[in-house]
Amino acid sequence: MPRFPLRLFRLPTTRAARRRRFYTMIIALLTVLTFVTPFYIIYKPPHLLIAYFQHRWPDVLWHVPLASGKETAGGEKGKEKDKVIALTIDDAPSEFSGDIARLLEGYGARATFFVIGGQVKGREAGLQDLVRGGHELGNHAMHDEPSRSLSPSTLTAELREVESYINGTYDAVRIPHPPRYFRPGSGFFSTRMRQQVKELGYRIVLGSVYPHDPQIPHPAFNAKHILSMVRPGSIIICHDRRGWTVPMLMEVLPELKRRGYRVTTVSGLLEAAAGKRGAVERLEDTT
Template sequence: MLYPPSLNLSSILIVLFSSLFLCIYIFYKPPAWLINHFQRRWPNVLFHVSTDQKIVALTIDDGPSLHTREIQAVLDAHGAKATFFIIGSHIPGHEETLRQLILNGHELGNHAMYDEPSRSLSTVQLIRQIKDVDAQLDHIYESVRCRLSSRLKYFRPGSGFFTVQMRRTVPGLGHRIVLGDIYPHDAQIPFWRLNARHILSMVRPGGIIVCHDRRWTLPMLSVVMPELRRRGYRVVTVTELLSLGSNFHQTRAS
């Protein structure tokens, strides 16, 4: 039986739009099975930590900024800890802010020197940026008398995309690549209520929340932190989350 051309075209358009919507939805809210697949596929990139405990890591990118101290105040008020992924060029003038983060139990990670996609850098440029930012972070840690030998180092590539060469290079510099599995796209979406709902709808044990140092991060965290506590979750650094999960023990054994 032959169908009218218009019906065939309508069916094709429905399939195309449905497929496009599904792709956008999966990108915005990746399902747990997909994240678990990524973690198995790229074990030296951290997306999620396997644990049954109600514990999640909070990571905050692109600082320090004029908002960092207020963000810290919100976290401290709710007994939460975070890993701040620092852009090296943002550090000058904010050294005391970073010292206060460390002294209050938060930790600093490496987010390269500039706010740009790390995948566009050559290997030489990537190594230089990681080392330059590391030198600045080491100086901050030393200024509060933290032992550098005990500090685990993490790198989050700019724009959140890694390459094969990056996976080969970064571990040799003593870092682990850290991404995450709960990302409200708050760098692009400034609507804090929407971002808070996104995080709370995606939370599961061992999750890694990715958010950014922005003005609208303050009200978002003011909603998310007490609700996570009400649900029985602890919000911790990447290091503490790893220490409680099987990813840590697998890494130590390898």
């Protein structure tokens, strides 16, 4: 009868079993981190990444460097004069624009509304009310679609059509036109697009705080995201045309006021930065 080594039939020792469990846990953890970390960075990009984007694409506005306030994201320390942020609202106008404007007025806040041209018809008076209320209008092309996929000729035509609506709004209320700001649909741009919109007199505006509110219809959750990310010089991105935007802002605005922030337009933020270590000059020199 053949003989087999006894070790083939021995159960794993306690030490060997622990070692295998440890390595299995490490592999599982690394696997989870490999898949989860990129999504987390997209959802909640660290300020260093935003600063890198601003350095890498200086003609695109991500955030605005202010003076040396000491506040960190979610904190409350810092110089009050530096606590200025821009609120931007995409996909305007809609049936919710008036409610958003009234809420902003109640907290002394202003915003830049990025206009989709295909939504303007029948809401011209609403756009005029926004401008009268101290808000400003930016260009968000004609349709809710990725602007990066448009041909150069189509993008130019859409920008000019929306520009005509914006100019008509300011002319109707006899208020000087603001600088030309463009936010590409879906937030993606290309080198070709950057050059094209620059030649048309526009500056691309993205942002540094984005709660992904079109995809996440939970006001409290989105409000916590904004409040955990905001810092002096931030540009907040949120959206019109959703019923959960007003409830979200009802949580965000009083807390920002309590922290001493002034919520303003993109132009207001750039004006606040003027003279603070030449922030505006550095940004404008790239356009």
